[in-house]
Amino acid sequence: MFLAMSEYSQYHLVDLMRERIQKYQNKIALRYSAKEAEDISWRELGQKVEQLALALVGAGLEVQGKVAIFSRNMPEWTIADLAVLWCRGVTVPVYPTNTAGQTAYILRDAGVRLIFVGEQEQMDAVVELQQHYPNLEYVIALDSSVNLRGMKNACYLETFQKAPVSMEQRKELDQRLANNNLDDLLTLIYTSGTTGEPKGVMLDYRNFASAIKLHDARLTLTSDDVSLCFLPLSHIFERAWTYYALYRGATNVYMRDPAAVQTVLATVRPTVMCSVPRLFEKVHAAILAKVATAKPAQRAIFNWSLKVGETALARKQKGKPNGMILDLSLRIADKLVFSKLRNGLGGRMRFMPCGGARLEPDINLFFKSIGLNVIVGYGLSETTATVSCYDADQLNFGTVGTPLPYVHMRIGEENEIQVKADTVMKGYYNKPEATAEAFTEDGWFRTGDAGYIDDHGNVVMTERLKDLMKTSGGKYIAPQMVEGTLVRDHFVEQVAIVGDARKYVSALIVPAFSALEEYAHSVGVKFENRMELLRHSHIQEMFQQRLEALQKELARFEQVKKFTLLDREFSLEMGELTPTLKLRRKVIMERFSKEIEAMYPGRN
Known part of the structure; x- marks a missing residue:
């Protein structure tokens, strides 16, 4: 049952802001x-x-x-x-x-x-x-x-x-x-999109009134x-x-x-900050890179502390107390390691809402273990942002949490996640056909994301339906999942997967150059410029070995068989990324077509 209109009367955004001013x-x-x-x-x-x-x-x-x-x-x-x-x-x-x-x-x-x-x-x-x-x-x-x-x-x-x-x-x-009036249009938000022209999402005051009230119930x-x-x-x-x-x-x-x-x-030194997974990926990679070059004793202390943090989290998840020894170990780990890592984010962070893309469970586990509460959620412009997120103490890694109160979510055809709530947009401005396509016949908003709802009511997002790639052998690949697997490596900055209508999966990889150059110096690899570094046989072999190790949990048809190292990042300025840092695949595939074709010799 949706909230009655009378329950919104005190939540008109302008009235709220005027009350706060007073x-x-x-x-x-x-x-x-x-x-x-x-x-x-x-x-x-x-x-x-x-x-x-x-x-x-x-x-x-x-x-x-x-x-x-x-x-x-x-x-x-x-x-x-x-x-x-x-x-x-x-x-x-x-x-x-x-x-x-x-x-x-x-x-x-x-x-x-x-x-x-x-x-x-x-x-x-x-x-x-x-x-x-x-x-x-x-x-x-x-x-x-x-x-x-x-x-x-x-x-x-x-x-x-x-x-x-x-x-x-x-x-x-x-x-x-x-x-x-709650029915007044508050904003038009033009979706950046990875393909096609942008669409103006129509959000009214009722959408935001609902979003505010629903967040009160969760945060x-x-x-x-x-x-x-x-x-x-x-x-x-x-x-x-x-x-x-x-x-x-x-x-x-x-x-x-x-x-x-x-x-x-x-x-x-903020106490709260919303972010996207890329920030956590970069911080995580930087920490691991620093640990990799630390003295053996320091690495041992770090690894011990992390294991203590993970053990305490696991017990919390099962509703079990830590016990005297684990509590003492946790305090020591916090003083020696965790507090220093949290200070890198200001030292006062209470929680950090995170959305916009998939956050890998192991990265989420890492930040939870060191005492940073990353609240993973899911939403779109069309749903006034969040429709599901973790509860304050939720630890169901790999999910995007449970639906907010009064938000209804179901799984439709092709495992599409669908939403019905008072936070869902009126439609797309000046685009009645696109608006009609965005809703099912019975009025549910079609997110375009595939997933499922587990036995505990958590929403699990698996892939973006429009992003799915189909190999020439008929196998479907979820590129974001493969990219998320590879970008966990601290030598990898960005990845774009190639595989649609191809015999096998390949990848365009942008290395994390500061970490890679430091590594090259440590093993005696000499180079004059980036291209010389990337073409060096030792570097190529090192990346090959790391990719093989990273992909052990992937199905064989999902694994990257060939890769090309690029000497620059994908950028906003060149139209290769959306403003929310998602890949514009069409642009990337066209701009790097020469490099891509070189990974498929003999292809007509």
Whole structure:
């Protein structure tokens, strides 16, 4: 049974934020990760949002009018977002790495007339796209250091907000605030997709009201928490999490450059942070690489500590007490090893929601064993992010947890995971056919992910249906599963599996160059550049041996038979990754077609 509408009345996002502004006043709401002196209190947040909302009304923003935000993470992103919602407008986030062409498509499809831009890269893209989309009336730069390139319709945020405010504007804003409605569209989120043109996911206030209430039933977040805004706000995961963190009164700390996360973690010392598996994979690989080069005694202490942590976890999972000896061992392991590892993530982390892709069970086990609570979950833009996740103490590795309360999940044809809940989108904007295809005849949302529900009610995701590859021998391969197996090696940075309509599976592998170069020096392999290093017979043989060891648990038809080492990473800038760091397989297969064909000699 779904929640009744009356149960949502106190959860309209704008009403919630206004209540928090009144409640917390001088408490810090938003913080710049690099400029603590510029913390923004709840009272200041309310003033900034109202001032900008009045300016938007004065600029002619209509009820349910679309406003784009094209920027990396910064407090001004959230201020602009909330100001649009104050006006009953609709926020259209655009990934900061999007090209001018990609951005123009979104603006055209949504009918955007006003856009906020973050930094110079986004400003320059807007200058370029104006020839393709001349309908922009306002371009507002959130960062005052941006060069406006002489655009007549561009100005800085401070300038835009200083426009005189009339009594009519104030009355209009008050009227809009009084008439807010759970059925209003809150946002259009354009899915990045790995193929095809993006689709605008329509999410309303009821979707977010439900998401907030359901998270209350599963998580414990308080006004004492500090959350690091690490993933792009243009993605549903970080955006929905930011709303939830602010609703709970936590301080939200913004970092512009995700590549600087290690440095920022040490200074901000957050208590919570949502992330994607790639961060944990990289941290895990870096730790193991450091242990591999440590002294024998240090390696022994690390391995002993990890075994102690795993033993304690196993007993916890069975509901058994540790006992005096294990408790003492755990305290020693924590002092010698675990506390130092946790300090690498700031030292205060209470829990870390993780989603967006599969997190390998052994990596999850590792972080749980050292005392970091990674809460694995599953969701999509179309479901307002999370639909299932771990309970606080759940240890069912390999699953994505149980459905949140009032979220219904079932397994349909082709083992597809299907969802019915009040968090499911209205549909795709301007795309009735795509909307119809996204739902079953009886109204369940089709996720496009395959999996099953185990005997304990946990959801297990096995593969992305559209990503499945079929070899020329008729065998189906789940590339993400194979890639997840290989990327656990600390010498492997990225992997793209090849196998569709091929005799066997091959792989494009991007090595972890810092670890590989250190290894090469240690064994006396001489090289002048990366390509010379990658072609060296010793390196090729080493990778072959490691792949064979990694793939022992895979079926023979799933195992990589040949591989090519690449001298650069797959990148966002070259269109090889989506903004959430998923592989764009079509682009990669085309760009590296020469290297791929070389792994299949004699193929016509």
